[in-house]
Amino acid sequence: MTEHAHTAAADKGLPTPTRLGIVMHGITGRMGMNQHLIRSIAAIRADGGVVMPDGSRVMPDPILVGRNAEKLATLAAEHNIERWSTDLEGALANPDDTVFFDAGTTLMRLSLLEKAINAGKHVYCEKPIADDMDEALKIARLAREKGVKNGVVQDKLYLPGLRKLKRLIDAGYFGKILSVRGEFGYWVFEGDWMPAQRPSWNYRTADGGGIILDMLCHWRYVLDNLFGDVKSVSCLGATHIPTRWDENGKPYDATADDAAYATFELEGGAIAHINSSWAVRPRRDDLVTFQVDGTEASAVAGLTECWTQHRANTPKPVWNPDVPQTIDFYDTWAKVPDNEVYPNGFRAQWEDFIRHIVADTPWKFDLMEGVKGVQLAQLGLQSWKERRWLDVPAVSA
Known part of the structure; x- marks a missing residue:
């Protein structure tokens, strides 16, 4: 236990x-x-x-690991x-450190997890x-064979x-859910006259980049956990911006x-469509x-807010292209109140995982859930290449 950990607890009057x-x-x-x-x-x-469930506390004691000593030392000090x-x-x-976490690049992850x-x-x-x-299945099965607890970040569910x-x-x-429409993305600057907000490797296939691999992993767990298991997928990708400028x-x-x-076709009959783009305003x-x-x-629903419209409050628009629209469609929705305090989603999942490690509390988001995300991304890329619908088979543990 570090001195800072002792101090943080003592300052709050905690054991x-x-x-x-x-x-x-990473x-x-x-x-x-x-x-x-x-x-x-x-x-x-x-x-x-x-x-913890019994009221006790667990203090994470991290060691920051990477290749850049200067960056690591600065972060640690700050x-x-x-x-x-x-x-x-x-x-x-070091046997005193029992958990490994990785947030590095995709192409490095398998070998790091295996080690x-x-x-x-x-x-x-x-x-x-x-x-x-x-490869994802191999690492998930290895974790199961070795008997180590494991998890993958599924942050959107904690928003x-x-x-x-x-x-x-x-x-x-909602009654019977009919459809889900998702819109994700923003304009990532090319990097010539304005610095890009994302690293250049995101836009090179050889380095593990691509929005399909990145975002369909997210949409798999969002759809599965909220609306119904994904049964099939049709995906069209695009490289809208062919030239970008790197960090140098x-x-x-x-x-x-x-x-x-x-x-996506979902179990239960709902249809979901999600646009993901780094070239949209x-x-x-x-x-x-x-x-x-x-x-x-x-x-x-957005990142923090959610608006609703019940059938009794649904306006009755009439299509008339000859006159300006008289209905303010935004004004016809009601905001869901903040009835509870929502912590940072990444922190909330970290706390759940630490409880699972220490107190063996229930945990759903293991590496097999991560396999499902990779599966959907891979099928999305295949669908784009072959220009057809593809079924999403069950993942066998």
Whole structure:
């Protein structure tokens, strides 16, 4: 247990928490640093640890691992973390650190997870867990064979907007759900006159880039867990921006898809269509929105908010192209109230996973769930290539 961990608990008048050593890899990147390190692990430490079902607390004690010693040292100092290293093998060999986490690039993930699992570590990672379903299955099965607990980040399910939407679904608010319409994305600058908001590898197929591989992994767990298991998929991809500029200001060929237009048939009969694009300028409520239409009501959920419209409050528009529209369609929806406090979604899932590790609480989002995401992405790419619908078979454990 580090001195900072003792101090954080003592300052809040809390008993000394139990230590949990975590090897954290890939935290110098945007997602790993902001969501997993700063807003999750560092925030948990500052609040005195994770509360267990029996009221005790567990304090994560991370060691930051990567290739850039200067970045690691700076991050560690800024967030009161005592340990960092460029020696991954050495970190995995330490029996006092029992969990391995990875938020690095997709192409590195399989080998890192394999090393950690063979070292006896519980593993937690970003998605996709691989770029090939067969390889993803191998790593999920290896974790099961070795008896290590494992998890994959499924952050969208923890978003306040989608949690409110789930509350409506569980209450039977929609009647029979007919369709789901998703819009995701924003304009990622090319990098010539304005710096790009995403790393250049995202736009090179050889480096594991592409929006289909990235986002269909998300849409699989969102659709499966909220609306019904995905039965089939039709997907069209595109590379709308063929040339981009990298972190050094040099132009490169964008070989990966930067947009995907996918339709899904769901168990129960609902149809879902989700547009994903890094070449779109949004005019909607949020960077991602899901509209759900049912026989009794509809709803639109964004990252944090959710709006509803019941059949009794549905306006009756009349098509007349000769006069301006008289209905303010935004004004006819009601906002779902914030009846509870929603923590950062990445942090909330981290806390759930830590409870699973320490107290063996129930946990659904294991690596086999990550396999399903890779499967749908792979089928999406195949559908684009072959220009046809494809069934989504059950994944065998």
